[in-house]
Amino acid sequence: MKFLTPRILTVALLVIVVALTPVVLQSNYYLRVMTLIYVFGLAAIGLNLLMGFAGQVSLGHAGFVGIGAYAVGIAPTHLGIPGLYAIVLGAGVSAAVAAIIGKPILKLRGHYLAVATLGFGFLVALLLTNEASWTGGPDGMSVPRPVIFGTRIRTVEQWYWITGGVLILGTIIAYNIASSSTGRALRAIHDSEIAAHTVGVDIAKQKFKVFVISAVYASLAGSLLALSNGHITPDSTAGFLRSVELLTMVVLGGLGSIASSILGTAVVVLLPQVLTVFHEYEHLVLGLVMMLCIILMPAGVVPTILRRIKGRAT
Amino acid sequence: MLSDLVQYAASGVTVGAIYALIALGFTLIYNSTHVANFAQGDFAMLGAMTTVFVAAAGVPVVAAGILGILAAACAGLLLYRAAISFAKNSSVLGLIVLTIGAAIFLKGVAQIVFDKRFHSLPAWFGTEPIKVLDATIQPQSFVVLAGAAVIVFALVVFTKKTLIGKGILAISQNQLAATLVGINVTTIVTLAFVISAAIGGTAGILATPITLTSYDAGTLLSLKGFAAAMLGGMGSPMGAVIGGLVLGLVEAFGGGLISSAYKDAFAFLAILVVLALRPQGLVGSFVRERV
Amino acid sequence: MKKLSGHPEPHNVGAASMTAAASLFTAASAQEPIKIGAVLSVTGPASFLARPQKRTIEMMVEQINASGGINGRKIELFLYDDGGDANSARTFASRLIDQDKVVAMIGGSTTGTTMSVLPVFEEAEVPFMSMAGALQVVKPVKKWVFKTPHTDTMACEKIFTDLVSRKLLNIALVSGTDGFGKSMRDQCVAVAPKYNIKIVHEESFGPRDSDMTTQLTNVRRKSEVQAIVAPGIGQAPAILARNYKQMDLKTPMYVSHGVASKEFIQLAEGGAENARLPVSALLVGDKLAQNDPQRAPVLAYIKAYEAKHNQPVSGFGGFMHDGFIL
């Protein structure tokens, strides 16, 4: 077993980045951008388990991000449940919702599954927009900051470390799943569902399992996004554009490799910040960059770079 | 109460016909490349906006319309030749992201070439509503319906009878075999994109008197068109029309009878129910995976 | 289309804050540019509001810089487009404070984006002039947060005073599900009892819906409805007006200041005849009485704006004009 497996390399690299960034880049702005990369990286890793490993497309995964975000918003204000427990509540609700809708829609394949998940994301966004008495409607609601060990977590710094830590844990857990019996079963399903089925993999159960896991990942990301922002709106958490962004992060990064999802997230989060220089042409350039990434790097940014470095032909 | 139901139906058919028109645009591209083109709504936007601006520059509306359809067709040509044909070996997901990127790109271009305001096109037969059991329907709805009917007929004839149409079906079954028997895949697939884009442009032009248009009108049209095409059964022209009309009617009756705030929710709930019962859509044929 | 002219003075909160901001400028050295930040939703669902705001602020910065800037110091404008997304608005707000080091911020075209950036400027103690309509932006009053647009409550009150004068007390609310429509709808519901106006029926429509005959049918069925009030913005109210004409409804209709522009009238294709809406004095500049204090600045702004952009002015550009001067 050579020591530098992708798993050790990625986790080590991630720890270094999380530890060094505040030292190298002092200003809150960069910390804020990195926090967003960590939060959406968490959701992207979960989505990659579902899409990259098991090959099940989801065009509505921001629905779970929305559930996680609003759980942390609604629970403290309306139900008197403090922030931290609300995160667990959000994850529980997302898992339950994923379990309920998972059964029927995971029977679908390809574009049919895409439209079913698209529908789910739309439904969540609509609920959050219309149930204004709970969610504050389209203008959103403010999220009370949690109190941990007596201190109220408010500053960008604090949230930087929390989200960085959670991403590292999420990455380790994702690698654990990938190297376990479930991970192998999921990749088998992606390559040939028929063969996996006859060799003893319970297809429905495995797809269901990874759907729920990815929903919990997205929900945790939603909760952290809400807590670090302090204010959430239905569109910025559960909107269709957010689902598209998540999809782009995973696909641009590279399907089926955990490290690449984080890099894909970084690209998608940083692009709008870099493209502001184009003002009017921002959308045009963003669309172009997305197309070029897919054309030039079909396997995704990371696998292509790895292949170039190692120079071996797969 | 009856006239209310008729009005709901009228509203449902009006909106449904627009979804059907957009859904039709998906068929040829899906049939030839199994790509669900999320820029289809932007072809419609491009067709409509070009017509608006060319007409504003003094060209008679009909000529402007033809130019609009051509503009959309060119966008379709470019999307295939300059983008999708290079992304041959990327996954279904990669192609979805590619078409979404194309949609954002087209929106960016429209934002600069045109402007960011709302525009409309004159209705073909004026705005005098037609009375049916004292429910009122805009004449333009019939124009949209007629357009959908003509396109469905043309598509069915095209795919069944003409050589190119059969070529597209052959390519969708097995691209390698199609090339072996001498079908020039690139030209045929390019043609599929051009025709699909032209259908998209026509849809935009026919629908704009009802829906109005702006540089970012494409996104929602793509979504609803995609949902309608899937509801009906991806790849079949009849499926697209049925899917579109059912979607429109579910929205209208759901919105009217239950709650207009959750209009879109009923549409997607209907899709979830239909796909749970018939995973290949209302009209789609069941594809057994051959071993 | 009859307009409710004679709108109150653009509303500003806490004159004290004016002097604090002014002193800030003179303290810095003469030739260093004054950095002002702006985060607007130039694209996305709220672009209808934000476009005129962007054009107005760019025009005014040009004008001031052309005439030598303030006390000889040029204004440097940092303008970002948050696309209506609260999340990216917050990131750009932090960029303005930490990277661009702006001394003042104008922006927040929607209530959603405003509320999400508000804490950043409160913490950084940088004056923030919001363009959002909702009351919650300045209620409870915050030290560093101001807004020039009249609140939705005022718009509702303007409509209700007119309804009371026409003795139309049973109304139907047909409101948009976007931020603007929702928040104005909430204010109207809250303030209606004060004018003993009863809301007998409610419907809603999506910002991108293309047919609202279903909603209007439900309203028509309720015979006791005497007037329709339609809070909403963008293209949807124009389609609502068209459907109103298509169904040949006679109940008087009120739309919101969100569609206060010539564009709305053209798009409504005659559906907006004798519809009424509350609007700031800006849109009826030439009809203002000679001695009206607003007449001069309004006409000057209209002339400059239309000369530069040859597009009709919009109420939202006016909010930016007042906000920028403050």
Place this chain on the structure above:
Amino acid sequence: MSTLLEIKNVSISFGGVQAVRDVSLSIPEGVVFSIIGPNGAGKTTLFNIISGLYVPQAGAVKLRGADIVGKRPDLLARNGLSRTFQNLQIFTQMSAIENVMVGRHIHERTSTVAQLFSLPNVLRENRASRAAATKLLTYVGLEKYIDSMASAMPYGALKRLEIARALATDPKIILLDEPAAGCNATETADVEQLIRRIADTGVTVLLIEHDMKLIMRISDRIL
């Protein structure tokens, strides 16, 4: 020898095409049972029925006396029935050893939660599966391909990889669908030798093949 697998008047048709009509056969334990017949005779369709991919319109399939018609393929695998495919169904984006480790899936019992945190029992299980897979790869003579990607392996090697994966479930009966198809003389000899060794371990072999010389040399019974 008790009957291991019994098929009684099974028939199936796809839209008018009668693929399999009224087939009955019973396969005793521990033999090499070959099925021959021209292309399109329904051999692979019969395999698909036995392995639960298709549900026949009529007839019964009994594995050790229990009727298995309509049972999910993964449950059949757990009851000791395993198969290979006429056109290779390999997990191409996985390495050879990972392909075979998926065969061990039904013997892997750790809970999902344990897998989330890679608890010691999961690490033990992974090592055990990897060891078993390595043994199997050596058994079929693919030891030099252990860590190479399946997509980079030659056709002949992939044929044997699929057999190794089928063996990984410790089956009672293994269905081999044209294992020697497209193989040259030496590869066919290897396959024959491999089938003989599998049968010697007591595993019943149900074979579809066209190479008559191979059939004659290896089969105990022929249909």
